[in-house]
Amino acid sequence: MLKEFLLKHFLLLSILSSFTVVAQEELRNLDSGHEGDEDVKTEIKEYINHHLLDSHDFSLTSYTTESGEHKYVGFPLPVILWDNGLKVFSSSKFHHGETVAEHNGNFYAMHHNKIYKTDASGTINLDGHDHALNEKPLDFSITKNVFTIFIIGLLMFFMFSRMAKTYKTSALPKGVGRALEPIILYIRDDIAIPNIGKKKYKRYMPYLLTVFFFIWIINLLGLTPLGINVTNNIAVTLALALITYFLTTFTANKNYWGHIFWMPGVPIPMRIILAPIELLGTLIKPFSLMIRLYANITAGHIVLMSIIGLMFIFKNWLGSSLSFGLAFALSLLELLVAALQAYIFTMLSALYFGSAVEDHHHDDH
Amino acid sequence: MEKLINEFSIGLFFWQLILFIGLVLLLTKFAWKPILDAVEKRESGIEDALKSAEKAKLEMENLQADNQKLLKEARAERENMLKEAREMKNKMIEDAKGEAQSQANKMIEQAQAAIQSEKKAAIAELKSQVANLSIDIAEKVVRGELSNKNKQLELVETMLGEKSIN
Numbered sequence: 001m002l003k004e005f006l007l008k009h010f011l012l013l014s015i016l017s018s019f020t021v022v023a024q025e026e027l028r029n030l031d032s033g034h035e036g037d038e039d040v041k042t043e044i045k046e047y048i049n050h051h052l053l054d055s056h057d058f059s060l061t062s063y064t065t066e067s068g069e070h071k072y073v074g075f076p077l078p079v080i081l082w083d084n085g086l087k088v089f090s091s092s093k094f095h096h097g098e099t100v101a102e103h104n105g106n107f108y109a110m111h112h113n114k115i116y117k118t119d120a121s122g123t124i125n126l127d128g129h130d131h132a133l134n135e136k137p138l139d140f141s142i143t144k145n146v147f148t149i150f151i152i153g154l155l156m157f158f159m160f161s162r163m164a165k166t167y168k169t170s171a172l173p174k175g176v177g178r179a180l181e182p183i184i185l186y187i188r189d190d191i192a193i194p195n196i197g198k199k200k201y202k203r204y205m206p207y208l209l210t211v212f213f214f215i216w217i218i219n220l221l222g223l224t225p226l227g228i229n230v231t232n233n234i235a236v237t238l239a240l241a242l243i244t245y246f247l248t249t250f251t252a253n254k255n256y257w258g259h260i261f262w263m264p265g266v267p268i269p270m271r272i273i274l275a276p277i278e279l280l281g282t283l284i285k286p287f288s289l290m291i292r293l294y295a296n297i298t299a300g301h302i303v304l305m306s307i308i309g310l311m312f313i314f315k316n317w318l319g320s321s322l323s324f325g326l327a328f329a330l331s332l333l334e335l336l337v338a339a340l341q342a343y344i345f346t347m348l349s350a351l352y353f354g355s356a357v358e359d360h361h362h363d364d365h
Numbered sequence: 366m367e368k369l370i371n372e373f374s375i376g377l378f379f380w381q382l383i384l385f386i387g388l389v390l391l392l393t394k395f396a397w398k399p400i401l402d403a404v405e406k407r408e409s410g411i412e413d414a415l416k417s418a419e420k421a422k423l424e425m426e427n428l429q430a431d432n433q434k435l436l437k438e439a440r441a442e443r444e445n446m447l448k449e450a451r452e453m454k455n456k457m458i459e460d461a462k463g464e465a466q467s468q469a470n471k472m473i474e475q476a477q478a479a480i481q482s483e484k485k486a487a488i489a490e491l492k493s494q495v496a497n498l499s500i501d502i503a504e505k506v507v508r509g510e511l512s513n514k515n516k517q518l519e520l521v522e523t524m525l526g527e528k529s530i531n
Contacts, residue, residue, distance in 0.1 A: 164396045
């Protein structure tokens with residue numbers, strides 16, 4: 001029992017601390033290439049910004065060789081562009097954004113991790129605010145984040161379909177299901193049923209379960225040293241929030257719309273004033289879902305990485321070990337946040353669904 | 366905000382939407398539905414089992430009460446039957462006794478009547494025999510008396526004398 005406990009926690013701690021160590025390692029590499037505190041600060045800032053961005057290749061880490069050459073550990077991913085027809089080629093052609101990629105006579109270059117159309121020499125015209133003025137093809141590339149969500153999707157599919165199979169032979173869950181079933185039951189009994197109601201919760205269960213596990217797993221993955229962070233992309237959280245919005249809107253009953261456009265129980269002038277506010281409210285709700293998830297995860301990553309970066313600014317054993325301890329404590333907190341954000345997203349989605357299908361039961365507004 | 370819009374990636378949005386909707390649909394079919402159904406089935410099974418256990422307990426109690434009642438009734442019935450049997454027995458004995466008595470009385474009466482009639486017949490016979498005997502004797506006596514002439518005359522005389530006296 002104790003052994004099991006220690007083993008489990010050792011695994012957890014080693015994952016957490018390895019994240020810190022890897023980040024440290026990468027930052028040290030950056031550090032060794034440059035001299036001076038200002039340079040270190042800019043490097044750290046750039047590194048953090050880089051970490052927060054998506055990329056067109058799956059690189060786990062990078063280092064600088066003795067000769068000053070950047071080496072990347074990872075693999076390239078397919079680039080898919082819509083530029084007068086579908087253009088598919090490997091991201092290795094960009095050499096991590098350092099060179100111009102040529103495909104069927106078209107030239108593409110990267111600027112701040114975005115792909116722009118350019119000429120053979122790779123000219124990027126910039127306006128005063130460091131924004132590229134070049135033509136931007138529609139980018140449907142399988143980026144690092146897209147690749148990650150596909151992996152997560154596969155993982156979830158295999159995990160849960162395998163869990164479903166174990167129920168065919170026994171009424172009790174087996175293996176991983178033993179840990180997952182209480183969570184599924186919690187989502188059903190403490191999130192879906194109290195918020196949506198016993199009669200209608202069933203049709204929302206697949207979405208609630210999927211969104212909870214998806215966000216949770218992807219947040220946890222963001223805490224591993226793989227350097228993946230999917231939920232701090234506004235595109236991802238927007239997609240999730242949009243699904244919640246559409247589900248709410250398209251499954252809403254008459255009572256829900258009645259409360260928005262013609263609020264019962266208030267004077268008529270108030271009803272007219274309330275209608276646009278209520279209508280706006282339906283949009284603000286999913287918008288807040290989107291921002292909340294995005295901001296929480298992004299902030300967590302920024303703070304965590306900044307504290308790790310502090311080690312290289314202090315450059316003494318006291319400050320460095322202090323910030324290591326702080327980073328470690330913060331990692332634990334982030335572990336909680338990972339689950340908490342998944343819970344909040346699921347909980348609020350259920351709440352919105354609940355308000356959309358709520359029956360009219362009180363006449364005295 | 367401008368940074369957010371700048372960083373927004375249509376591609377990622379597109380893939381996330383496609384993947385997520387696909388994932389929801391696939392998981393619904395292959396995972397959530399079977400899992401939730403199995404869990405629900407198990408829960409309802411447990412509930413049913415508990416309910417039926419409760420029901421069985423109640424039935425058991427009812428049965429026991431019924432048994433008790435039946436036992437009581439049976440006992441009362443037995444008591445009744447015994448009582449009736451006893452009464453019947455007594456009555457039968459009583460009846461038999463009465464019947465025997467009357468039969469006996471009747472027989473005695475008949476016997477007495479028969480004895481009486483036999484007696485009468487016997488007396489009548491006796492009478493007739495006595496009469497015959499006395500006639501015979503009288504005949505013999507008369508014969509003896511009238512065996513000689515003197516005596517016959519004497520008799521006639523006495524008889525006549527008697528007659529004349531009368």
